[in-house]
Structures are given as structure tokens and as C-alpha cells.
Amino acid sequence: MSEDAFDDLIAALDPAMAIVTTVSGGERAGCLIGFHAQCSISPPRYVVWLSKANHTFRVGVHARSFAVHFLGQDDEHLAQLFGTTSGDDGDKFGECAWEEADGGVPLLSDCPNRFVAERVALLDEGSDHVCLVLHPTAASARTPFRPLRLSQVEHLQPGHESEERPKPAEERSA
Structure with missing residues (x-):
């Protein structure tokens, strides 16, 4: 397979950007994501x-509750904060306005287009990302809004490169 051809196809999609926030054991976390989608109508x-x-x-692997915030074109400052700063190095939430939802999940005050959800499944098939299946429990929308797209933030340098992920057990023991 031509990885260049696949990359070209995916780049043409220009996905909307979102920020996922969560909390577990009193520790807050959040990051910019481009990999997300609705995957069921009923149940949602x-x-x-x-x-x-x-x-x-x-x-997130220990968390039950999450919030997904959909960024508008005026939200590049949040994309930069949650996309270029690692929670390993500091508190992103100290740099923006937020409030707690039920269960302590941080809700970004500047992102009114969002939902809160409970995790119903986690899939780790061995790649550099894990898939979380979420069941929305509350939502708010201020429409219309124009989504912030990947093409508008691809100049940002991530807080971590995907190559920095922990190695699977079989690779560590080799």
C-alpha cells in the first residue's frame, strides 16, 4: 500500500478539531484531538x-467521564494551549477559564459547543492511539459555528510526538 496516497486521502478530509477533557483520581487532563466521530445513532x-x-x-484510561469540546474558528488559542502544552509539564487549566461538571470533568468556559459523556468501551489494538467509545449524557450547542479545522492548526508543534508513546511489552523485552 502507498502510505503517501493514504495520507493524501486523509489530509483532504480536513477534520474539525476538538478538545477532550477528563479527570481521574483528582488529576485533570485535556488534549487537542482530530480523531473523533459519531459512531451510533441509537443509542447515541x-x-x-x-x-x-x-x-x-x-x-483517561482510568477515567469514566469525559467532555468533548468542539472548537470554532476563533478558538485557535485553546487549540494551541491544549495541543502544544503537555500536562506532564504544567497545568493547562490554570491558563484558561473552566468549571467542573458532574464527576469533576473540566468544562472549558470558552467552548459552548460540547458534550459530557461516560466511557462505555476502550479499544487498544496496538497502534499509537486508543479508541474510547463514549455515551453522551449532557450537551450544549451554540449554533451556528464554523469548526476550527486541522488545516488551520497544522503549524502547531504537539506537546508530545506519537513516537514518544510507551512501547508495547513485546517490544520492551526484545
Whole structure:
């Protein structure tokens, strides 16, 4: 397979950007994501993929509740904060306005287009991301809004590269 051809196809999709936030054991986490989609109508389900290199992954695998915030074109400052700063190095939530939802999940005050959800499944098939299947429990929408797209933020340098993810057990023992 031509990886270049696959990359070209995917790049043409120009996905909307979102921020996932969560909390577990009193530790807050959040990151910018481009891998997310509705995956069921009834019951409603949404999937997000978290990079194994991210602090949010390490908190999220233990979390039950999440919030997914959909960024508008005026939200590049939040994309930069949650996409370029690692939770390993500091508190992103100290740099923005937020409030707690039920269960302590951080809700970003500047992102009114969002939903809160409970995790119903986690899929780790061995790649650099894990898939979380979420069941929305509350939502708010201020429409219309124009989504912030990957093409508008691809100049940002991530807080972690995907190559920084922990190695699977079989690779560590080799």
C-alpha cells in the first residue's frame, strides 16, 4: 500500500478539531484531538482516539467521564494551549477559564459547543492511539459555528510526538 496516497486521502478530509477533557483520581487532563466521530445513532455513541504519548491518555484510561469540546474558528488559542502544552509539564487549566461538571470533568468556559459523556468501551489494538467509545449524557450547542479545522492548526508543534508513546511489552523485552 502507498502510505503517501493514504495520507493524501486523509489530509483532504480536513477534520474539525476538538478538545477532550477528563479527570481521574483528582488529576485533570485535556488534549487537542482530530480523531473523533459519531459512531451510533441509537443509542447515541461518539468515539475519540487519544495518543498513547499524551498525559491525557494516562489519565483517561482510568477515567469514566469525559467532555468533548468542539472548537470554532476563533478558538485557535485553546487549540494551541491544549495541543502544544503537555500536562506532564504544567497545568493547562490554570491558563484558561473552566468549571467542573458532574464527576469533576473540566468544562472549558470558552467552548459552548460540547458534550459530557461516560466511557462505555476502550479499544487498544496496538497502534499509537486508543479508541474510547463514549455515551453522551449532557450537551450544549451554540449554533451556528464554523469548526476550527486541522488545516488551520497544522503549524502547531504537539506537546508530545506519537513516537514518544510507551512501547508495547513485546517490544520492551526484545
